[in-house]
Amino acid sequence: MPKLQDEIIKHTGVSEVVKVQSVQTLWSGYGEIKRYFLRGGKYSSIIVKDIRWPDKINHPRGWNTELSHRRKLKSYQVEKNWYQNFSLLTNDSCKVPRIFQAMEEEGRVLLIMEDLDQSGYNIRLEPESVILDDAKNSLSWLAHFHAVFMGKDPQGLWSMGTYWHLATRPDEWKKMGNVLLKNAARDIDRHLSNAQFQTLVHGDAKLANFCFSEKGDIAAVDFQYVGKGCGMKDVAYFISSCFSEEECGKYEEELITHYFEQLKTSLSKEFDFELIKKEWAELYKYAWADFYRFLDGWSPEHWKMHDYSKRLAEQAIKELAK
Secondary structure (H helix, E strand, O other), X not given: OOOHHHHHHHHHOOOEEEEEEEEEEOHHHOEEEEEEEEEOOOOOEEEEEEEEOOOOOOOOOOOOOXXXXXXXXXXXHHHHHHHHHOHHHOOHHHEOOOEEEEXXXXXXXXXXXXXXXXXXXXXXXXXXXXXXXXXXXXXXXXXXXXXXXXXXXXXXOXXXXXXXXXXXXXXXXXXXXXXXXXXXXXXXXXXXXXOOOOEEEOOOOOHHHEEEOXXXXXXXXXXXXXXXXXOHHHHXXXXXXHOOHHHHHHXXXXXXXXXXXXXXXXXXXXXXHHHHHHHHHHHHHHHHHHHHHHHHHXXXXXXXOOHHHHHHHHHHHHHHOO
C-alpha cells in the first residue's frame, strides 16, 4: 500500500501534512478515525478512517464470536464499496462526506474523506438536546436519501441493509426471551423484505451518525450497513435513537407525516408516491418490531425496550396472526 501521507497529498492537492489528531477508536477495536491537518491547498484538514483487523476481538457487550468478526469485516468492505460506487449519487439534501481515496491491503482498509467539521457540519447532538425540528431535518435527509436510491440494485452492499437484519443475527435470535416475538421474527422480516418498494437504507441511522451545521443543514456518516430495505427501517430506528418512550408516542404521527411529505417532494416521477406511502406506512410497526426483536436478544435491558416498542411489536404480531 502506498504511504498514507503521500496519498493524502496526491488526492487533496495540498503541499504537506502538518499533524495528526485522533478523533475516536472504532467499535470493538477495529481501528481508529483520525484527522489530518493540511497546509498549502484547498483543504485545511481531512478525515482518515483507518480500519484494521484486531488480533483480539473486544466487543463491549461480549459478542466475541467468529460470526460477529466476519460480519464486521464485511461491513467495512460494504462501506468502502458504498463510498466508491454509490456516494456520488447523493446530493446536498442527503449530504455525505466526499471520498478522496479508498485503499485496501491484507487486514486493513483506509478511507480518506472530507472533514465534515471543516465543511461546516460541526455540531453533534445528544438525545436530551434534540428538539422536534432537529428530528424533522434528519428525517428529511433520510427521505431524500431513500428517494435517490429507490429501486437501486445493492450490488456490493448488503443484500438487506441494517446491522440488526435477522439473517445476520442468529446468535441474538437464539437468546431472545420474548417467545411470541421470537416465533414471529421470520414473518416480520419476510413482511419487510417482501415489500414491493425497496430502496437503499442507511442501516445505522441513529442520531450520533448525523452531523449538523449552524444553518440547520445535515450530513450523515457511517455506511457500514447500507443495503436494500424498506425506508421505514431507517425511520423507526432514527426515532428510537433520540426520543423517550413518551415522546415516541407523542411525536409519531407528526414525524412520519413529515418524512412522507419530504419523500413526495424528492421522489422521481417514475414511482407512484401514494402506493409507496400506503405500503410503507403500514410497515412502520413491523420495522419497529424488527429492531425490538434484535434488542430482546442482544441487550434485553436496553433503554429502548420500553412499552412503546412493545406495543408496536404486539400490533405487528397480532396483524400477522390474522
